[in-house]
Amino acid sequence: MSSKDPKSALFTQFAAVAKAVAHPHRLALLEQLAQGERSVEVLADRIRVSTANASQHLQHMRRAGFVAARREGKFIYYSLTDDAVLNLLAAVRRIAEKQLAEVERVVRSYFHDRDSLEPVSRMELVERIRADVVTVLDVRPEDEYALGHLPGAVNIQVHELEKRIADLDPAREIVAYCRGPYCVLSYEAVAALRARGFNVRRLEDGYPEWRAAGLPVETVRV
Amino acid sequence: MSSKDPKSALFTQFAAVAKAVAHPHRLALLEQLAQGERSVEVLADRIRVSTANASQHLQHMRRAGFVAARREGKFIYYSLTDDAVLNLLAAVRRIAEKQLAEVERVVRSYFHDRDSLEPVSRMELVERIRADVVTVLDVRPEDEYALGHLPGAVNIQVHELEKRIADLDPAREIVAYCRGPYCVLSYEAVAALRARGFNVRRLEDGYPEWRAAGLPVETVRV
DNA sequence: CGATCATTCAAGGGTTTCATTGAATGATGT
DNA sequence: ACATCATTCAATGAAACCCTTGAATGATCG
Numbered sequence: 111m112s113s114k115d116p117k118s119a120l121f122t123q124f125a126a127v128a129k130a131v132a133h134p135h136r137l138a139l140l141e142q143l144a145q146g147e148r149s150v151e152v153l154a155d156r157i158r159v160s161t162a163n164a165s166q167h168l169q170h171m172r173r174a175g176f177v178a179a180r181r182e183g184k185f186i187y188y189s190l191t192d193d194a195v196l197n198l199l200a201a202v203r204r205i206a207e208k209q210l211a212e213v214e215r216v217v218r219s220y221f222h223d224r225d226s227l228e229p230v231s232r233m234e235l236v237e238r239i240r241a242d243v244v245t246v247l248d249v250r251p252e253d254e255y256a257l258g259h260l261p262g263a264v265n266i267q268v269h270e271l272e273k274r275i276a277d278l279d280p281a282r283e284i285v286a287y288c289r290g291p292y293c294v295l296s297y298e299a300v301a302a303l304r305a306r307g308f309n310v311r312r313l314e315d316g317y318p319e320w321r322a323a324g325l326p327v328e329t330v331r332v
Numbered sequence: 333m334s335s336k337d338p339k340s341a342l343f344t345q346f347a348a349v350a351k352a353v354a355h356p357h358r359l360a361l362l363e364q365l366a367q368g369e370r371s372v373e374v375l376a377d378r379i380r381v382s383t384a385n386a387s388q389h390l391q392h393m394r395r396a397g398f399v400a401a402r403r404e405g406k407f408i409y410y411s412l413t414d415d416a417v418l419n420l421l422a423a424v425r426r427i428a429e430k431q432l433a434e435v436e437r438v439v440r441s442y443f444h445d446r447d448s449l450e451p452v453s454r455m456e457l458v459e460r461i462r463a464d465v466v467t468v469l470d471v472r473p474e475d476e477y478a479l480g481h482l483p484g485a486v487n488i489q490v491h492e493l494e495k496r497i498a499d500l501d502p503a504r505e506i507v508a509y510c511r512g513p514y515c516v517l518s519y520e521a522v523a524a525l526r527a528r529g530f531n532v533r534r535l536e537d538g539y540p541e542w543r544a545a546g547l548p549v550e551t552v553r554v
Numbered sequence: 555c556g557a558t559c560a561t562t563c564a565a566g567g568g569t570t571t572c573a574t575t576g577a578a579t580g581a582t583g584t
Numbered sequence: 585a586c587a588t589c590a591t592t593c594a595a596t597g598a599a600a601c602c603c604t605t606g607a608a609t610g611a612t613c614g
Contacts, residue, residue, distance in 0.1 A: 117514075118360070124359050124425060125353070127424050127427050133572090134343035135572095137343045161590080165592060175427070184589060186590075186592095198427055202346050202350055205397070206348075208416060209413065371560080372562095384603085385603060387560095403561095405560095
């Protein structure tokens, strides 16, 4: 490792960083961690892998400096150490979107008819929140909402939309958001609410990108 | 591959993109390609691997959409398909610099005393070129210079500096640049010229970053 | 056409990575 | 102290990756 010439030693280090994001499970873990701190068990459960497996991947990323572990009681909470990791993920996504036909295909078949949903940009949403002309809808699970959400956002999960439809003002435009650009939940919410006649659009990205952009967030007090 | 659920299919695609940069040789190839088009043999020679091996890595990256191949005569020239790849590399570098102590150590021991060299930012150099108060010095090999260089740059390689020292005006400040932030050549040039009493600094990045930033470049006519 | 050269292909063996399993660790609560 | 629970460790086998070697391809040139 350090017996090679310095130039290739550097490339070896850079490659180690890239390897840390070069596995589907690790990307899934990072997406979860971008929402906030999580215990190993919760993470393993969310991405549907065994606890031991999740633990191994997390340690791999800890060695690369991507995540940090904190013990509290009998749980160990992992979190991102640096928002630069989000930039790396964004760079990977951008290339994948542009260059892999396969991604386009998957996205289209999964997020049916993406274009018709006309996503709202972050800046546009900032304006509309200030002008108080939109209802911001957070469709993530309650615990993620509690760890942080957009200012004034209402938290209703997709499967509860029908039950709590009365909480939404049909006269106001709604902007729904979720975990990130590839999170399904907000697509589903938009589809469901449109079927009910609401004027609703998606935010282009999700909560982590909003926070990383330095825009204000709220948390639920415990 | 496509039998899995769409979410993990997406992550698999993203991981494939990351894997394309997750090997030291591939990173080295990309650094070379960032300078411009190159044939397989030249690339293999530059990074000191066998032709077959270089060919394999190049094909790996072609499958990922990073590079394109063009046949001309009996040579096949590879080139970057997209400047977004440079963003990805920059994101990897930034994380490595920030989080891997090892990188810092290697950089320090190799690029002795980096800080004392006070790099010049791109914007600062643009100003100084416009004011015509600097000599811009390109220390890369002649063929890379020919493919593209900063406006008005003089091309002198490090091993020829002594011979051509008369070509440089000792009264003007010199800004040296090279292939990229981790290219040794410009460090060596700065050290050599300082020893001769010149007022000389490095450009913070290199030619590829300059071009990717949309700044003007010149090429040598054939 | 036949020779030559750059590149790619195909097969091999060696190494690394990955998921699973069951045991070990370390903190909590009785 | 003992039982419990979350996490990590260690070992195993399977799969993926990587480099080398030698043959195949496809273009140029005599």
